[in-house]
Amino acid sequence: MAVIIIDEKCKGCKLCLKACPFEAIDMVDKLAVLNEKCTHCKQCIPECPFDAIIDEEKAGEKADLSAYKDVWVYAEQRAGKMMNVALELIGEGRRLAREISKDTKVWAVLIGDKVEALAQECFEYGADGVYILEDALLQKYTTDGYTKVFTEVIADKKPEIVLFGATHIGRDLAPRVAARLNTGLTADCTRLDIKVSSYIDYAEKYTTQDTSDLDPASDDKGLKQTRPAFGGNLMATIITPDTRPQMATVRPGVMTRRERAAGAKGETVRVTPVLAASDIRTNVKEIVKSAKEIVSLTDAEIICSGGRGLGTPDGFALVKQLADKVGGVVGSSRAAVDAGWIDHVHQVGQTGTTVKPRLYFACGISGAIQHLAGMQSSDMIVAINKDPDAPIFEVADYGIVGDLYKVIPEIIAEWGNADTLYEATIDRSAE
């Protein structure tokens, strides 16, 4: 799968240069030539009117991947409490397992000390089975300890897919495990598919790509891992064709947890990890819970976010008033965080939190792609901005062009009258 340019067909029209997001095409002697910036993203292929750019499939020996089966989820726990994202992934892992075949199972992998009690929670959220790896040395998360025991059990049991939450711990552990196993890892996925037909369904519903070259009846059961790249400007679907397991980290809040089935049962397999104190080369002296307010953006029904358009850090006082009035939490754009106006925990977007609340207020947010990537699946988006050309209006359900310092106080003042205002409009239309 490599993009190549066929010199004989290239007419030097430069259309591919404009299509390339990476400035990876140069003109040499009036012909297009790929340079080392090429990521083989294939954006240029449809742009070429002369079919001079093709995606070349390398014929090579395929490794035997049939020994690998089942879907594993790293059941991340901290101090004996399951992380939400792990429960979300158990549900997603189950969906993927069933897409592979009806007897493919989803396993939760619990690593820690005295964590057996959490197995029940894993079953209730959809796990068919739970691997339990307990050792006193695993009481706290360490890169070395967890990498060693997890890698060894993967090498032994051979899962087809291993999923991690893209938390600070998941993103520390997964790259080490993948590198030790010499397999591929795709970061921060927002969508996973097995069957080509489900991928086509997704692509047609949510993307602009042309799927006519994909065969819905294909027996390809590889994991299709879709993620934002380039600050959310581009989406890429990544595959791991020749190595196993296929590994991915998945953003918290993106997948949906299954309904909890109280009393659900499953298979438990205990694995005794082989671990010595000398294997762990770091010493976790202390784990401190932050005293600062925990901003639960992922669970919020309503989010009121502020951006650079607030003009001053004090603008967040007004955003907070709005949030208090509507029962929401305060979010922000990266620009406001970078300006030092508000803590990073409030940040919504590609490098912050991905959110999908019922109602999202974007106040003074221009709508950089990296912000949109983290909030555009909100059910309802309201944008208030001075600039009528701000990209945020492209995704807003309701747009207000105006001075947010004048508009927001009016929304706060009228909020309680919404019913009366609405009824008045119905009465009028009935007349």
Place this chain on the structure above:
Amino acid sequence: MAFKIVVCAKQVPDTNEIKIDPVKKTLMREGVPSILNHDDANALEEALLIKDKYPDTHITVISMGPPQAKDMLIECLAMGADEAVLASDRALGGSDTWATSNALAAVIDKLGGCDLIFAGRQAIDGDTAQVGPQIAEKMDIPQVTYVSELEISKDMKRITVKRALEDGYELIEIDTPCMLTAIKELNTPRYMSISGIFDACKKEIPVWGAADLGVDVDKEVGLDASPTKVFRSFTPAPKGKGEMLEGETECDLAKGLLVGLKSKHVI
């Protein structure tokens, strides 16, 4: 023996400045500047702070990328790094994180190893946060990611770091040699100095290809060796544009909004 620090840096497009062509729905990259990745600047700054305190410290900035990435490395030299090396070769193109870490680990080996590898948490174009840990894995050294504070012992053997978690932090001790990744809370990167810029321009930046690094272009680096491949790529479908509210006064606008939200049963 000088304390040797290798800082891994990447030249990235400023993704904040990118816009989508509203008609063609393609990326508009004209005028988008290439910059030193933010988190990497924090990594370099922390290395420079160590050097400020312990002058017998040698900082080498390494990068992999096209020849133009030299500009970014000159900037790193002008900030105060001692030397810089660029791994650049057609054969390295298309590398995923696994293959990139093979190449960069080979660069560090060729430099004769080091006491501390410092990288940014993640690059703003790929956002993977994987290359740092994977270099550490290849070099078989311990790591701490998301470093927000750092204290190094006088004998330069032990580092105590604060590692940021979503809801707090961990205090971790780690012995050198090790790999750390920096987040922006760690420090504020300094500007280039005038004399730094002057000196930087006089410095030679070696460019090493796959052959210099002794990496296997079929099995270790480049597109074909990479375990992950791009299956498809596309621009996200924009959500359909909604209604722009009209009104004489702010009060009218607010009322219009509330009526709309009510009619759609959002509130």
